[in-house]
Amino acid sequence: MGYVDVTGVRHTLPDGRVLLDDVSFRIGDGVRAALVGENGAGKTTLLRIIAGDLTPEAGAVARSGGLGVMRQFIGSVRDDTTVQRFLVDLSPPAVREAWDALEATELRLMETDDEPAQMAYASAFAQWGDVGGYEAEVTWDTVTVAALGVPYERCKYRELQTLSGGEQKRLALEALLRGPDQVLLLDEPDNYLDVPGKRWLEQRLLETRKTVLSVSHDRELLARVADRVVTVEGGTAWVHGGGFAGYPEARAARHERMAELRLRWDEEHERLVELVRTLQQQAANSPDMASRYRAMQTRLAKFEAAGPPPERPPEQKVAMRLRGGRTGVRAVMAEQLELTGLMQPFDTEIWFGDRVGVLGSNGAGKSHFLRLLAGQDVAHTGSWRLGARVVPGFFAQTHAHPEWQERTPVDLLWHGEPGRPGVDRGRAMAALRRYGLADQGDQPFRTLSGGQQARLQILLLELSGATLLLLDEPTDNLDALSAEVLEQALAGFEGTVLAVTHDRWFARSFDRFLVFGSDGRVYESAEAVFDEARVQRAR
Amino acid sequence: MPDTAVLRTLPDDSIDAAARRLSDEFRDRLGPQYVRHIVQLARQDLSGVPLGAIPELVERLARTRLTSAA
Numbered sequence: 199m200g201y202v203d204v205t206g207v208r209h210t211l212p213d214g215r216v217l218l219d220d221v222s223f224r225i226g227d228g229v230r231a232a233l234v235g236e237n238g239a240g241k242t243t244l245l246r247i248i249a250g251d252l253t254p255e256a257g258a259v260a261r262s263g264g265l266g267v268m269r270q271f272i273g274s275v276r277d278d279t280t281v282q283r284f285l286v287d288l289s290p291p292a293v294r295e296a297w298d299a300l301e302a303t304e305l306r307l308m309e310t311d312d313e314p315a316q317m318a319y320a321s322a323f324a325q326w327g328d329v330g331g332y333e334a335e336v337t338w339d340t341v342t343v344a345a346l347g348v349p350y351e352r353c354k355y356r357e358l359q360t361l362s363g364g365e366q367k368r369l370a371l372e373a374l375l376r377g378p379d380q381v382l383l384l385d386e387p388d389n390y391l392d393v394p395g396k397r398w399l400e401q402r403l404l405e406t407r408k409t410v411l412s413v414s415h416d417r418e419l420l421a422r423v424a425d426r427v428v429t430v431e432g433g434t435a436w437v438h439g440g441g442f443a444g445y446p447e448a449r450a451a452r453h454e455r456m457a458e459l460r461l462r463w464d465e466e467h468e469r470l471v472e473l474v475r476t477l478q479q480q481a482a483n484s485p486d487m488a489s490r491y492r493a494m495q496t497r498l499a500k501f502e503a504a505g506p507p508p509e510r511p512p513e514q515k516v517a518m519r520l521r522g523g524r525t526g527v528r529a530v531m532a533e534q535l536e537l538t539g540l541m542q543p544f545d546t547e548i549w550f551g552d553r554v555g556v557l558g559s560n561g562a563g564k565s566h567f568l569r570l571l572a573g574q575d576v577a578h579t580g581s582w583r584l585g586a587r588v589v590p591g592f593f594a595q596t597h598a599h600p601e602w603q604e605r606t607p608v609d610l611l612w613h614g615e616p617g618r619p620g621v622d623r624g625r626a627m628a629a630l631r632r633y634g635l636a637d638q639g640d641q642p643f644r645t646l647s648g649g650q651q652a653r654l655q656i657l658l659l660e661l662s663g664a665t666l667l668l669l670d671e672p673t674d675n676l677d678a679l680s681a682e683v684l685e686q687a688l689a690g691f692e693g694t695v696l697a698v699t700h701d702r703w704f705a706r707s708f709d710r711f712l713v714f715g716s717d718g719r720v721y722e723s724a725e726a727v728f729d730e731a732r733v734q735r736a737r
Numbered sequence: 738m739p740d741t742a743v744l745r746t747l748p749d750d751s752i753d754a755a756a757r758r759l760s761d762e763f764r765d766r767l768g769p770q771y772v773r774h775i776v777q778l779a780r781q782d783l784s785g786v787p788l789g790a791i792p793e794l795v796e797r798l799a800r801t802r803l804t805s806a807a
Contacts, residue, residue, distance in 0.1 A: 313798065316797055316801060317782070317798075320782075320794050323794070324786045324787070327786075
């Protein structure tokens with residue numbers, strides 16, 4: 199039994215803007231709710247408030263059944279966190295605290311082997327048993343076998359950064375779905391998962407009896423799993439009581455209703471103001487009208503004090519202008535190309551204007567292939583070359599740009615880089631405005647949401663004059679609207695596009711596919727292939 | 738049949754094994770009876786600790802106490 203009750207929550211950003219106001223909704227027992235909204239609308243902030251990471255300025259969050267949280271960064275962990283530490287962090291607070299005490303007393307015992315240290319260690323051990331630590335370790339073993347194919351004892355000291363993004367996500371999901379917490383908050387659980395992984399996730403979420411609130415931009419996953427849709431927009435939240443299939447219609451109807459109510463309020467307000475003005479003139483000439491004038495003034499004051507109904511949320515305006523340019527007829531040629539240890543040699547020719555979906559399982563070498571074409575140093579044999587006037591532009595999967603972390607979008611646009619001239623502040627702001635990033639122009643890159651980082655990367659591609667777009671999971675962090683805008687921009691791009699994607703919706707816009715099979719074979723397909731088995735690697 | 742249950746206890750190997758090793762270790766300074774007594778006290782003090790960890794912790798605690806006494 200688990201539920202989440204959010205009542206009157208308000209949150210203000212450090213710059214004074216109100217991000218969320220009067221947010222109220224309930225996610226009842228066993229409900230699978232999706233939390234949707236445009237990038238930067240406050241979805242992750244709301245999840246952090248529900249998780250207890252942030253204290254709301256007003257309002258309250260009540261919940262029961264134990265809370266398990268999967269944070270957005272899982273999938274891009276690049277520090278020295280081990281599998282063991284990762285699983286501890288996903289455990290209930292009592293298990294986490296007992297583990298930390300056990301580690302601390304063990305360390306103390308190694309430094310000072312006296313009686314108090316031994317008794318503290320023994321006590322921490324007893325506590326570990328009491329809070330269910332041994333049962334947790336049994337669960338972790340099941341989890342690592344399911345997610346990674348190896349027992350816990352064999353992988354517990356392995357660093358998480360040696361796992362792919364999909365493996366990290368799967369490890370977290372297995373731990374939460376098999377763990378004791380009855381309410382799960384999942385922030386983009388499907389990112390980095392390949393399609394079999396997404397199908398697995400859909401099935402597990404359909405089977406679980408836990409209460410789930412998840413943020414996802416995958417339109418297919420939302421359509422299959424969600425039975426409620428909580429929308430964060432216009433600084434507040436509302437709930438659609440059905441699945442995702444009827445959601446766009448419900449949202450449009452709500453927006454129309456809001457616009458209608460606001461229009462009526464404005465008309466009534468105008469009428470009352472006019473009446474007050476007329477009565478004021480009449481009261482000047484006729485003392486009898488003075489009391490009616492005062493009554494009307496009071497009525498207007500009350501009407502204004504009650505305030506207007508909320509305005510219809512503004513539509514997000516993102517205008518991408520990926521222009522490209524004419525190149526040689528052959529854009530990419532590869533002969534007996536083999537990425538060392540990842541695939542068998544293959545030949546391919548990609549023509550100017552082609553839209554090529556690069557598909558296959560995690561770990562099959564797709565990202566390496568794109569990085570090679572982008573000019574990065576990737577071990578390979580065989581030959582490859584780009585055609586005349588082909589200028590590659592690369593969109594990285596994990597937004598792995600450590601050199602950008604402290605720089606602002608305006609700064610990145612101002613300075614330019616080899617192949618991309620810098621632009622002045624005015625042009626930079628105009629470009630950022632087209633991408634819905636004007637308010638983030640002076641924020642460090644690391645503080646942008648995943649979607650904002652993705653949109654900035656696409657803007658940089660636009661400005662680089664690339665004629666060959668190499669996109670590694672470009673829709674992963676984009677909200678549904680921005681993903682559609684990207685699709686439209688790609689449709690109008692004069693050039694060649696190669697995109698690694700696991701987005702089934704996005705893949706429909708491609709006309710040929712290069713499939714990286716789990717057996718190391720690379721082959722062409724006219725249809726999207728999403729059921730390649732997971733690549734088995736030695737562990 | 739009488740309506741009673743008999744709680745069967747298993748011998749605690751940790752005490753015997755630790756007492757044997759520590760008696761040997763402290764043979765020159767402490768008597769075996771005293772060593773066994775200290776081991777038993779250590780075992781009592783460690784009640785509640787998961788069984789798997791008991792032998793090591795009992796022996797370690799008893800050794801510390803015996804070292805102080807010797």
